[in-house]
Amino acid sequence: MNEKTTLAALPKSVRARIIGFSADTEDQETRFREIGFAEGDIIEILHVGVFGKSPINVKLHGTSIAMRPRQAAMINIELLNESVS
Numbered sequence: 001m002n003e004k005t006t007l008a009a010l011p012k013s014v015r016a017r018i019i020g021f022s023a024d025t026e027d028q029e030t031r032f033r034e035i036g037f038a039e040g041d042i043i044e045i046l047h048v049g050v051f052g053k054s055p056i057n058v059k060l061h062g063t064s065i066a067m068r069p070r071q072a073a074m075i076n077i078e079l080l081n082e083s084v085s
Helices: 026-035
Strands: 004-006 014-021 042-048 056-060 063-067 075-083
Touching: 014 026, 042 075
Parallel strands: none
Antiparallel strands: 004 075, 014 042, 014 075, 042 056, 056 063
16 A cells, blocks of 8 residues: 655655645645646656755656645645656
8 A cells, every 4th residue: 555645745756646635725726737736647856945845846747847845735645656767
């Protein structure tokens, strides 16, 4: 069974699958979906900022997306237990 957590806690270079959202508002969840986040998508952290761990730079569908840790904490994931080469 895969470990469930949020995108904000995902270690760098570990792939995960999006399993849902715990957004503060329906508008925030809609915004995630408009950007391209959806259940079942594979995501990984490319870079985490040095100061305050912000921004978090993620790879989704071959695109680099920067977000705040607070936003990343609203994206629920399950670890795939594989490292990126």
